[in-house]
Amino acid sequence: MATKNRRWILRQRPSGDISETDLELVEAPMPVPGDGEILVRNVYLMVAPTNRVWMSDIDQYMSPVGIGDVMRGGTMGVVVESNHPEFKPGDVVEGGMAWEEYSVTSRARLVPVEYGLPLHAFASVLGNSGMTAYFGLLDIARPKAGETLVVSAAAGGVGSIAAQIGKLLGCRVVGIAGGERKCQLATEEFGLDACVDYKRGNVLADLRSACPDGIDVDFENVGGDVMDAVLTHLNIGARVALCGMVSTYNASGDWWSPKMFRNIIMKRVRIEGFLISDYFPRFPQALDDMVQWVKDGQIKYRVDIVDGIENAPAALNRLFSGANIGKQLVRLSPEPALG
Amino acid sequence: MATKNRRWILRQRPSGDISETDLELVEAPMPVPGDGEILVRNVYLMVAPTNRVWMSDIDQYMSPVGIGDVMRGGTMGVVVESNHPEFKPGDVVEGGMAWEEYSVTSRARLVPVEYGLPLHAFASVLGNSGMTAYFGLLDIARPKAGETLVVSAAAGGVGSIAAQIGKLLGCRVVGIAGGERKCQLATEEFGLDACVDYKRGNVLADLRSACPDGIDVDFENVGGDVMDAVLTHLNIGARVALCGMVSTYNASGDWWSPKMFRNIIMKRVRIEGFLISDYFPRFPQALDDMVQWVKDGQIKYRVDIVDGIENAPAALNRLFSGANIGKQLVRLSPEPALG
Numbered sequence: 001m002a003t004k005n006r007r008w009i010l011r012q013r014p015s016g017d018i019s020e021t022d023l024e025l026v027e028a029p030m031p032v033p034g035d036g037e038i039l040v041r042n043v044y045l046m047v048a049p050t051n052r053v054w055m056s057d058i059d060q061y062m063s064p065v066g067i068g069d070v071m072r073g074g075t076m077g078v079v080v081e082s083n084h085p086e087f088k089p090g091d092v093v094e095g096g097m098a099w100e101e102y103s104v105t106s107r108a109r110l111v112p113v114e115y116g117l118p119l120h121a122f123a124s125v126l127g128n129s130g131m132t133a134y135f136g137l138l139d140i141a142r143p144k145a146g147e148t149l150v151v152s153a154a155a156g157g158v159g160s161i162a163a164q165i166g167k168l169l170g171c172r173v174v175g176i177a178g179g180e181r182k183c184q185l186a187t188e189e190f191g192l193d194a195c196v197d198y199k200r201g202n203v204l205a206d207l208r209s210a211c212p213d214g215i216d217v218d219f220e221n222v223g224g225d226v227m228d229a230v231l232t233h234l235n236i237g238a239r240v241a242l243c244g245m246v247s248t249y250n251a252s253g254d255w256w257s258p259k260m261f262r263n264i265i266m267k268r269v270r271i272e273g274f275l276i277s278d279y280f281p282r283f284p285q286a287l288d289d290m291v292q293w294v295k296d297g298q299i300k301y302r303v304d305i306v307d308g309i310e311n312a313p314a315a316l317n318r319l320f321s322g323a324n325i326g327k328q329l330v331r332l333s334p335e336p337a338l339g
Numbered sequence: 340m341a342t343k344n345r346r347w348i349l350r351q352r353p354s355g356d357i358s359e360t361d362l363e364l365v366e367a368p369m370p371v372p373g374d375g376e377i378l379v380r381n382v383y384l385m386v387a388p389t390n391r392v393w394m395s396d397i398d399q400y401m402s403p404v405g406i407g408d409v410m411r412g413g414t415m416g417v418v419v420e421s422n423h424p425e426f427k428p429g430d431v432v433e434g435g436m437a438w439e440e441y442s443v444t445s446r447a448r449l450v451p452v453e454y455g456l457p458l459h460a461f462a463s464v465l466g467n468s469g470m471t472a473y474f475g476l477l478d479i480a481r482p483k484a485g486e487t488l489v490v491s492a493a494a495g496g497v498g499s500i501a502a503q504i505g506k507l508l509g510c511r512v513v514g515i516a517g518g519e520r521k522c523q524l525a526t527e528e529f530g531l532d533a534c535v536d537y538k539r540g541n542v543l544a545d546l547r548s549a550c551p552d553g554i555d556v557d558f559e560n561v562g563g564d565v566m567d568a569v570l571t572h573l574n575i576g577a578r579v580a581l582c583g584m585v586s587t588y589n590a591s592g593d594w595w596s597p598k599m600f601r602n603i604i605m606k607r608v609r610i611e612g613f614l615i616s617d618y619f620p621r622f623p624q625a626l627d628d629m630v631q632w633v634k635d636g637q638i639k640y641r642v643d644i645v646d647g648i649e650n651a652p653a654a655l656n657r658l659f660s661g662a663n664i665g666k667q668l669v670r671l672s673p674e675p676a677l678g
Contacts, residue, residue: 058601059571059605060605061575061604061605061606061607232398236400242603242604243604244604245601245604254598255598255599255600255601256600257596257597257598257599257600257601258596258600259593259594259596260594260596261594261595261596261597261600262397262584262594262596263612264581264610264611264612265400265581265582265583265584265612265613265614266398266399266400266612267400267612268400268611268612268613268614268617269611269612270609270610270611270612271603271609271610271611272603272607272608272609272610273602273603273604273605273606273607273608273609274604274607275604275607278607
C-alpha cells in the first residue's frame with residue numbers, strides 16, 4: 001500500500017482562469033484515522049464548475065476554501081481502514097470532499113451499490129450531477145408535456161440528464177452546446193429534438209429558429225450570452241431553473257448578470273436558483289426513478305475520465321473550455337468491481 | 340360643455356429623462372362617440388413608471404406607443420354621452436387609456452362606486468396600484484408571519500400598500516424610501532417597523548442594520564443600487580416579487596441588471612416578475628378585502644394630485660425624481676361626489 005498521500009493545496013485565489021500557481025500538488029504522509037473515522041482510498045474525484053466558485057472569496061453558499069488548505073471536491077472511494085461502526089473495509093463511500101488520493105473522514109455516506117451499477121454511474125448520473133438534473137427539472141423548472149424546454153450545456157454531466165428527463169416528460173427539448181460533435185451527441189444519443197451550437201456565433205438567431213414556438217422553460221447551466229439569448233426568446237409565464245453559470249465563473253472583475261433581466265417582468269418569468277445540497281434527504285426517492293431509467297435505457301449517460309490526481313486542475317479547466325463530454329471525472333485509483 | 344379636447348401626442352422616443360420635446364400637447368376637436376361607444380370626461384389620469392417603458396421601443400409586454408399617437412395611460416372619468424347599452428351618462432368608468440381630457444371608447448369598465456368610497460380611492464388603493472400591491476404580495480411574494488419583508492418605494496402608491504398588507508400578515512416590514520419625510524410617513528402613518536432612507540447614501544449598511552435577521556421577502560419596485568442592496572442581504576430561500584424597476588427606466592444605453600444576480604443561486608432565491616393586467620379577472624375578490632381594510636383603517640393611503648392635463652409629463656417625472664408621496668394622479672376635471 002502507498003505510504004504517501006498526494007493532495008492539491010490552494011495557494012492563491014485565481015484571477016480569471018485558474019493558473020498553474022494557484023494550486024500546488026504536495027505529498028503528505030498517509031493519514032491515520034482516529035476514533036470514529038475511516039480511511040478511504042479515493043477512486044473518483046468529481047469536478048464541477050462550482051469548484052471554481054469555492055476558490056474565490058466572494059460571499060457564497062459555503063465557506064470558500066482557505067489559502068493553504070487542501071482543495072475541496074466531491075470524492076468517491078473504497079474504505080481501507082475503519083474505526084467507525086457503520087463502515088468496514090471494502091465499503092464504497094462518498095464524502096471525503098478533498099482533492100487527495102486518500103481521505104480520512106467521519107462523515108462518509110455509503111454508495112448504494114445494491115443497485116448493481118458501476119461506480120462511475122454513481123459518480124455521474126446517479127450522483128450529484130444526475131440528482132441536480134432530476135430535482136432542478138422536476139422540482140424547480142416543472143415543465144409540462146408539449147412545452148419547449150431549453151437546456152444549456154446539453155452534452156454535459158447535468159444538462160444531458162436534464163434534457164432526457166424533459167423528453168420523458170413529453171417536452172420538445174432543445175439543447176445548447178459547443179461544437180458539432182456535442183450537438184450530434186445531444187440529438188442522436190440523448191434524443192433531443194434539436195441542438196444549437198453556440199460556437200457558430202449566432203446563438204440568438206439559431207435559438208429562435210430551433211424554438212419556433214418560443215421557450216417555456218430554461219434549465220440554465222451556462223449564463224452569459226447563451227443565457228441572454230434564452231431570456232430574449234422566453235414566452236410569457238416562462239420558468240428558469242438557475243442551476244449554474246459556468247461561462248461566468250472564470251471572469252475577472254464584476255460578476256456577470258443578464259442583460260435581458262428586464263424580461264423577468266416583461267414576460268412574467270419565474271427564475272429560481274437551487275443547490276443540490278438542499279436535496280440530499282430526497283436522494284433515495286430520486287435514485288429509484290433514475291436507476292430504473294438508466295437500466296431501461298431511457299436515460300443514457302457519458303463520463304469523461306481523466307486519470308491521475310496530477311491532472312485534477314486540468315480536468316476542472318476542461319469544464320470551462322468545454323472540452324468535456326458528459327460528466328468530468330478524475331480517476332485517482334482503479335475502480336472496484338460492483339454488483 | 341367644452342368643445343376642444345386637449346391631449347398629449349408622443350413626438351419622439353425619450354433618450355434618458357423625458358424632455359419637453361418628446362411629447363406635445365395639442366388641441367383636437369371634441370370626439371364624437373360612434374355606435375357602441377361612449378364619451379367620457381376624464382377626471383383622473385393615473386400615471387405610473389411603466390408609462391415611460393411604453394414610450395420606448397424595446398420589446399415589452401404590449402406595443403409601444405407609436406410616434407404621433409396620443410400617449411397611453413390609465414384614466415377614470417364620468418360618462419357624458421353613451422351609445423352603449425351598458426353605460427349611461429353619469430356613470431363612473433375607467434378605461435379611456437389615453438392622456439386626454441375626453442375619451443371615446445367601447446371598452447370601459449364601471450368603477451364599483453357602490454362601495455361608497457371617493458373616486459380618488461378607486462384611482463389609487465382600490466385601482467391598479469393597490470391591486471398590484473395585493474396580488475404581488477399575496478400571489479407572488481407570499482411572505483409568512485414573522486418573516487422580514489422589504490418594500491422599496493415604500494411611500495409610493497404601490498409600495499405603501501404592499502407594506503401595510505405585509506404588516507397585516509404579521510411580517511416585520513422594512514421600507515426603503517427617499518428622504519426623511521417619506522421614511523417618517525412609512526413608519527408613523529403606514530406602520531412599518533423601520534424605513535431606510537436611500538438618499539443618505541448608505542443603503543447597503545443601513546439596510547443591514549434595519550434587517551438584523553436578513554431579508555426573507557423583497558417586494559421590488561425600484562431596481563438599481565437599491566435592489567442590489569436588498570439582494571446582498573437576502574436569506575436562503577428568499578423570494579423577490581419583481582414589480583418594477585423605476586430607478587432604471589430613464590437610463591440610456593443598456594437596461595440595468597442586478598450586479599448581485601449570483602445570489603439567485605447562492606441563496607436559492609425565487610424571483611418572479613408580474614404584471615397587474617394578468618390579474619384583472621380576479622379584481623372583484625381582491626376589492627372585497629381591500630375595501631374592508633380601507634374602511635377599517637387597517638390600510639391607509641395617500642394620493643398626490645397635480646391639476647391640469649398640461650402637467651401630465653411633469654407628474655410622470657415626479658415618479659422618477661421621487662417627488663411624489665403616495666399614488667401620483669393628474670386631475671383633469673372635478674371629481675364627482677360618490678356614495
